[in-house]
Structure formats: structure tokens, C-alpha cells
Amino acid sequence: MKAVLASHNKKKMAEMQAILSQLGVEVLSQADVGVDLEPEETGTTFEENARIKARAVMQATGLPAIADDSGLVVDALNGEPGVYSARYGGPDLDDTGRWQLLLKNMEGQTNRACKFVSVICCAFPDGSEVMARGECPGVVAQGPSGAGGFGYDPVFYLPEWGKTMAQLTPEEKNGISHRGRALRRFQEEWEKTRNGTDQ
């Protein structure tokens, strides 16, 4: 089966492609099908935003479309940046600016518990969908370490590894990350609900 990935983020796409290929899904980018959509993420939950993105690309292409919505949820900041993780601090900040802002907003905080959340949604032209959520708990570090990954990875500390997410190899990250977990749940849901309907 062919499916279009709604994301433009190359690193996210690579992480998703690695797992989706195991499901026998031939993954196409928006560029492959001549579409360039960046739907507005108007939802207030990761589920709503993943559905908005997947449906928009499915409707534009007529093909099943897969979207992920993800972000960092910080307990001491009442769940911020949450669904606004990519837009935290406004459009002028890059990844580094965003985690610097996060560290600033966490100054003096003793409760540094946080989690990454990822929701994957595949919207099908017949109106059905497959959706799955994965979470990865961690701690907001006092400062950055590591050069791998992307986004908030350099300040996402994993106590059981004694490392930040940015210090893991891509395979180690996939093994424990919110996106890896969501993709594996997605695979289970897919096999339960799509079995026999895709060929």
C-alpha cells in the first residue's frame, strides 16, 4: 500500500519511514506526489492536530496519509510547550532558541519532570483512521548535552541512561522515544484494524 507522509521534517520522516517500511507501506513524501501542504495546526490536543494534518493531505492526494503531531510536555509549566512545541517563543526562534527559552523558563524550578508525546494518525480515503500515542518520560536538564536528534533533545535528560536524548544513537532513540513507541503501537493498531483490507 502507498501512503503519503504529511511531515516536512526530514529527521522525523526518516524515523517514521524506518518503521513504516516494516508494515509493507510504501512511503511517499508530499514532493513525490506534487503536493505542498502545511495545514494550520488549530487543534488543542496532539490527537486533533495529527488528524487535521493527515486528513488535509489525504483529501489533497486521494491517498492514505500519515501525520505525526508531537511535542514536549513540562509538568512545572502546566504542560507547556505541549502542542505549541514547534512554535514556542514565536517564529523567530530556531531549535536552539526554543530550548534556551525552555531552560530560562525553568530557572529555579525543582520539579523538572517532563515527557515527549507523539501521536501518529493515518487517514484513509474511506473516512476511517488508525491512531496511536506514545510517550517518553524524562527530566528537563540544567544545560544542553549531545549533538544528535533534533528539537529539545539536547535538554531532555533520561535518568536511567545518564544521558540526554541528543547523546543516544538513532537506534537507541527509536527504541525508547515517544515516536518509536507511537509507531510500534500504530503498527499493532494497523495490523488489528487493517488486516486484509490493504492489498
Ligand code: IMP
Ligand atoms: P510538530 O509535531 O511538527 O508540531 O512539532 C513538534 C515539535 O516538538 C518539534 O518541532 C520539536 O520542537 C518537538 N519535538 C517533537 N519530537 C521531538 C523529538 O523527538 N526530539 C526533540 N524535540 C521533539
